[in-house]
Amino acid sequence: xxxxxxxxAPETKAIMKWLRSIPFVLSASLHGGELVVTYPYxxxxxxxxxxxxxxTPDEKMFKMLAKAYADAHPVISDRSELxxxxxxxxxxxxxxxxxxxSFTGGMADFNYLHTNCFEVTVEVGCExxxxxxxxxxxxxxNRDALLNYMEMVHRGIKGIVSxxxxxxxxxxxISVRGIQHDVTTGN
Numbered sequence: 001x002x003x004x005x006x007x008x009a010p011e012t013k014a015i016m017k018w019l020r021s022i023p024f025v026l027s028a029s030l031h032g033g034e035l036v037v038t039y040p041y042x043x044x045x046x047x048x049x050x051x052x053x054x055x056t057p058d059e060k061m062f063k064m065l066a067k068a069y070a071d072a073h074p075v076i077s078d079r080s081e082l083x084x085x086x087x088x089x090x091x092x093x094x095x096x097x098x099x100x101x102s103f104t105g106g107m108a109d110f111n112y113l114h115t116n117c118f119e120v121t122v123e124v125g126c127e128x129x130x131x132x133x134x135x136x137x138x139x140x141x142n143r144d145a146l147l148n149y150m151e152m153v154h155r156g157i158k159g160i161v162s163x164x165x166x167x168x169x170x171x172x173x174i175s176v177r178g179i180q181h182d183v184t185t186g187n
Contacts, residue, residue, distance in 0.1 A: 016110065023186030024117040026153045029107055032130060033114035035076055035085025036121035037092075042097030042106040042121070054098035056112055057181040065152055066094035066120050070163070072148035075141055097121065109149070113124040116183040118150075161185045 008016075012076050039062035041054040057060060070076045070093035081089050097108065111117040122145075133169060161172040172185040 004156045015107070015113075016114075019111060019117060020113045024111075024115065026065070026150070027107075027117050027119040028113060028149060029121045030142075031121060032125055033128040034088075035126055036081075036088040036100070036123050036143065037069045037076070037094045038097040038100055038108075038121045038123070039063065039066045039094065040097060040106075040108045042102065043104045043110050044102035049098075050102055051095050051100065052098055054102070055096060056113075056181045058118065059096075061118065063094065063119065063154075064155075065118060065149065066150050067092060069120065069122060069145045069149040070094050073141060073145040076145070085123070089151060111181070112181075129155040146157050 021074050040056050040181065044050070045054045046052055051185040069155040073093070075083065076085060076088075076093035079089055080086060085093065097103075097106065106121070107118060108119040108121055122142070124142050125134075127134065157176075159175070161169045163169055168187075169185060170187055173182045174185065
């Protein structure tokens with residue numbers, strides 16, 4: 001995920017350690033500069049390709065998660081191509097990260113490859129650095145979408161993996177037929 005010689009900042013190392021220590025299953029990274037929801041992979045399968053669709057084995061799940069956010073956002077779900085983020089209207093307000101633009105070292109890719117956490121990146125508005133007076137509007141545009149996204153944590157299979165005595169098994173590998181991406185149980 002990180003290129004040789006690439007220095008990882010101390011705060012990034014701390015987040016990576018934290019993510020490995022707690023069994024998170026869902027997260028979102030909030031950015032500014034566009035109005036779209038992206039999902040892994042953010043790094044192209046072919047590093048020389050700048051804009052190449054690079055799906056994970058969990059493509060269907062990631063699309064569902066991204067759509068849950070986009071469909072609940074009043075502007076992203078607006079079908080006008082003339083608005084901020086309008087160039088993603090025909091895609092439903094979502095896109096595979098590497099298909100938009102490829103970059104290495106993203107948290108969504110790290111989470112998918114090294115933890116049980118599925119993360120999308122939400123570009124919350126077309127202003128990269130919004131003014132303070134714009135933050136209230138941005139919050140209200142994203143509040144219900146964030147709540148809808150958070151509710152997605154209840155989708156999928158849940159349970160406890162235990163031994164014959166009913167004791168939970170830590171780090172048990174769970175496989176789903178047809179998806180080549182295992183997850184492990186937490187503590």
